[in-house]
Amino acid sequence: MKEEKTMKKKYQILCNVNSILISVILILFLSELLGFTSLCLAQSKSWTTKTRMLTGRFWLSCEVVDGKIYTIGGATRDGAPTLATVEEYDPISDTWTSKQDMPTRRRSMASAVVEGKIYTIGGDPNFRIGVTTGVRTLEVYDPNTDTWTQKTDMPTAREAASASAVNGIIYVMGGVAPGGVFLRNVEAYDPATDTWSTKAPMLFARHALSTAVVNGNIYAMGGGRGEKYVEEYDPATDSWTTKASMLVGNGYFGTGVVNGFIYTMGGGSSPGSPYSRVFAYNPSANKWSEKTAMPTARFGLGAGVVNGKIYAIGGAPGWPPSPLATNEEYNPAITSVENKAINNPASFVLYQNYPNPFNPETRIGYEISKPIRVVLRVMNLLGQEVCTLVNEDKPVGFYEVIWDGKNHHGQRVASGVYLYRLESKDFVQTRKMILLQ
Known part of the structure; x- marks a missing residue:
């Protein structure tokens, strides 16, 4: 009997804990929902x-x-x-x-x-x-x-x-x-x-x-x-x-x-x-x-x-x-939901080169969100490396490099579609570009 009462008490405690957890989750869900609604309303008003x-x-x-x-x-x-x-x-x-x-x-x-x-x-x-x-x-x-x-x-x-x-x-x-x-x-x-x-x-x-x-x-x-x-x-x-x-x-x-x-x-x-x-x-x-x-x-x-x-x-x-x-x-008079200063990029980004198609050179931009070693390579469609544009440790920020359409021997490469890939420990992204001769 005593054992049964103890089990019942534990069960009631668990039920109470579950009720509290459900209430907390419900409150958080409603807060997020209201926050999302506020954001949408602010955007629609702005x-x-x-x-x-x-x-x-x-x-x-x-x-x-x-x-x-x-x-x-x-x-x-x-x-x-x-x-x-x-x-x-x-x-x-x-x-x-x-x-x-x-x-x-x-x-x-x-x-x-x-x-x-x-x-x-x-x-x-x-x-x-x-x-x-x-x-x-x-x-x-x-x-x-x-x-x-x-x-x-x-x-x-x-x-x-x-x-x-x-x-x-x-x-x-x-x-x-x-x-x-x-x-x-x-x-x-x-x-x-x-x-x-x-x-x-x-x-x-x-x-x-x-x-x-x-x-x-x-x-x-x-x-x-x-x-x-x-x-x-x-x-x-x-x-x-x-x-x-x-x-x-x-x-x-x-x-x-x-x-x-x-x-x-x-x-x-x-x-x-x-x-x-x-x-x-x-x-x-x-x-x-x-x-x-x-x-x-x-x-x-x-x-x-x-x-x-x-x-x-x-x-x-x-x-x-x-x-x-x-x-x-x-309407700037309506208070923005996001009124915050941003000092650093939020994520790693590899941008589309510009101009594209290009001749004789193009610019490739990228952003990194934390200090890290990055490698930026140009490759042909077979995945063979044409040249390496960047291979070094970089602090947080936006960067831009120029590719002059030459391989690692300094020779002009043929017209066609090329790949460029940004790699780090936490990020890999590849894009295409077109060289016209």
């Missing part, structure tokens, strides 16, 4: 899908005049003519209207607004993968009259530069010159006199960067080779200062300024791996934080700010690029 652009495109220019957003030029696919298309978006009515075409069709232009007129500068009239044919063209669009005017050409031919205006002067920064030379050049244009002048160059040469103005200073951020650089330019002293780097390498992204914060959206460390991620930079504190991601990952998009909201328009979802007409509205 981002809203709007009416699509009339013409899908990437590498377009995007500027705002009198509460209307103007999307200009761009590209649609490799080998196809670039665009001269101009479209006006009214955020209040959520409608698009076609406007007068730009005289010179172009993509990857720099652009800026002075006294209600849009200045489109440089760019490339062609899109052929691996070929750069930047121009010096400067054309001005007046939304009030829906007309274009030719102005004095920029001194340096370039594409994928960025421009910002301060006190009526437009500053064009960086880019890539014909032949693939990356630039530090800064040239200033005065619309009042239709003249150009040379300014102090950036500290780092780069293209596909983005610039933004806060308190009269220009911030030049990122670059198309996965650069994280942030530099502050003071037009009053014609001088540059290095600032806190971006949290991830980024190029071809959209930018908007709201309440003194610079927001970057989309882009990528290589075009083959576009981001949906959104980051905010506080120039006063010199700090970056991550915000709620865009619904659509893309690079080569445009962005415009109207009434404190940022509109992310167009772009491409991957490489080779295909055009998007996507239009998504971001």
Whole structure:
């Protein structure tokens, strides 16, 4: 009898423990469910899908005049003519209207607004993968009259530069010159006199960067080779200062300024791996934080700010690029669920090489999330090693290497499909690339 009571007591204790465990599991499940619901609600509140652009495109220019957003030029696919298309978006009515075409069709232009007129500068009239044919063209669009005017050409031919205006002067920064030379050049244009002048160059040469103005200073951020650089330019002293780097390498992204914060959206460390991620930079504190991601990952998009909201328009979802007409509205006033600083990559990543196909060389980017020895090899389709690009211990971070199409003897290899593989103790990933001779 005594033994039976003892067994019954143990059974009751076990039942109580089981009940407690079930309750804890249920609470955790509900917490996760509510947390997930909160995340979804926050994302849906932060981002809203709007009416699509009339013409899908990437590498377009995007500027705002009198509460209307103007999307200009761009590209649609490799080998196809670039665009001269101009479209006006009214955020209040959520409608698009076609406007007068730009005289010179172009993509990857720099652009800026002075006294209600849009200045489109440089760019490339062609899109052929691996070929750069930047121009010096400067054309001005007046939304009030829906007309274009030719102005004095920029001194340096370039594409994928960025421009910002301060006190009526437009500053064009960086880019890539014909032949693939990356630039530090800064040239200033005065619309009042239709003249150009040379300014102090950036500290780092780069293209596909983005610039933004806060308190009269220009911030030049990122670059198309996965650069994280942030530099502050003071037009009053014609001088540059290095600032806190971006949290991830980024190029071809959209930018908007709201309440003194610079927001970057989309882009990528290589075009083959576009981001949906959104980051905010506080120039006063010199700090970056991550915000709620865009619904659509893309690079080569445009962005415009109207009434404190940022509109992310167009772009491409991957490489080779295909055009998007996507239009998504971001409201920074809604608190982001993910408002955290990120100092290190979250995982190991091997990015798609760029350009691809390529000739004579290509860039391969990768990220590692902890200090470790990594090996990056190029192989043929039989798995035979062609060359080793990296074989060393690396600290946490983003890296990029160039393969020049040669084997370990320094000899050019034949055209065709090749594999490249990143290996470490904890990670292996392989991708394909195409060499054209």
